[in-house]
Amino acid sequence: NAGVTQTPKFQVLKTGQSMTLQCAQDMNHNSMYWYRQDPGMGLRLIYYSASEGTTDKGEVPNGYNVSRLNKREFSLRLESAAPSQTSVYFCASSEWRPGGYEQYFGPGTRLTVT
Amino acid sequence: GESVGLHLPTLSVQEGDNSIINCAYSNSASDYFIWYKQESGKGPQFIIDIRSNMDKRQGQRVTVLLNKTVKHLSLQIAATQPGDSAVYFCAENGNAGGTSYGKLTFGQGTILTVHP
Numbered sequence: 001n002a003g004v005t006q007t008p009k010f011q012v013l014k015t016g017q018s019m020t021l022q023c024a025q026d027m028n029h030n031s032m033y034w035y036r037q038d039p040g041m042g043l044r045l046i047y048y049s050a051s052e053g054t055t056d057k058g059e060v061p062n063g064y065n066v067s068r069l070n071k072r073e074f075s076l077r078l079e080s081a082a083p084s085q086t087s088v089y090f091c092a093s094s095e096w097r098p099g100g101y102e103q104y105f106g107p108g109t110r111l112t113v114t
Numbered sequence: 115g116e117s118v119g120l121h122l123p124t125l126s127v128q129e130g131d132n133s134i135i136n137c138a139y140s141n142s143a144s145d146y147f148i149w150y151k152q153e154s155g156k157g158p159q160f161i162i163d164i165r166s167n168m169d170k171r172q173g174q175r176v177t178v179l180l181n182k183t184v185k186h187l188s189l190q191i192a193a194t195q196p197g198d199s200a201v202y203f204c205a206e207n208g209n210a211g212g213t214s215y216g217k218l219t220f221g222q223g224t225i226l227t228v229h230p
Contacts, residue, residue: 004157033217042203042220043158058217090157103148105157 002026004106006091012112013081021076021109023091029102031094032074033058034066036087037108043090049074081113124225133194135224137187137204144206148218149178149189152201161189161202191226199228 007022025032030051035043035058045058047066055066063085065077074093078085088110094103127133139147145166150158162173164180164187171178177190187204205218 040222042205042222043218044220045217048217059219092157101148101160101163103160105159108155108157 004091004093004104006089006106006109008109009107010110012114013078014114015082017081018077018079019081020078021089021091021111022073023075023106024073025091025093025104026072027093027095027102027104028071029093029095030071032068033092033094034064034074034076035090035092036060036085037090038087046076046089078111081111083113085111086113087111123222124227126227126229127194129194129196129228129230131194133189133191133198133226133228135189135191135202135204135226137189137221139185139187139204139206141206141219142185146207147178147180147187148205148207149176149187150203150205150220151198152203152223154200158203194226194228196228196230199226201225 004025013019033048034046036046037043044060046060046064047055047058049055049068052068052071055068067075088108090108091106092103148163149161151161152158162176162178164171164178166182169180175192179188189202191198201223203220203223205220207218
């Protein structure tokens with residue numbers, strides 16, 4: 001049981017380049033999320049997927065797109081990277097269970113846009 | 115817009131002391147709150163949660179208190195250990211149990227440093 005995995009761990013892009021951040025979870029959770037974390041700040045929600053086949057915007061969606069490929073995988077795409085997108089990106093998954101709330105975060109992708 | 119914030123950005127304690135980390139929230143409709151621990155270079159780790167129909171909830175060495183009257187949340191860590199050193203975030207959700215229950219609004223975080 002690996003939990004939430006993210007690839008890559010680190011990435012450097014030039015302004016205007018594109019890339020896709022990958023996320024997968026093996027806990028059979030319905031909901032998945034992408035957050036960004038800037039230095040000295042809490043996490044801000046970019047996009048989320050309440051269940052397979054649905055996606056919705058979060059607090060800071062501009063400049064990003066997402067794909068809920070299947071129940072396990074949720075990818076985040078930067079079509080034309082900008083320096084303002086330099087950040088650490090976290091994927092998470094969650095589910096309400098009879099015993100309580102389950103939520104797990106991945107280890108993060110550190111992205112630098114020059 | 116609505117936000118969740120923290121009173122103190124840093125907290126230093128001695129090993130064995132009790133720690134209290136505070137959080138103020140402004141959305142009176144918030145009905146679910148979570149505390150997270152984030153160690154350097156890692157993702158946030160769920161510590162404990164509380165729903166708005168409760169005032170207190172206890173876990174292993176941690177207690178969360180919720181005061182809805184003044185919209186205040188606190189995390190108490192008993193017998194703090196060096197391994198507790200991390201950034202602690204509170205987060206709130208306004209639709210616990212619904213389809214957007216993971217849409218969390220995070221505070222800025224408090225850095226807890228535990229000295230041996």
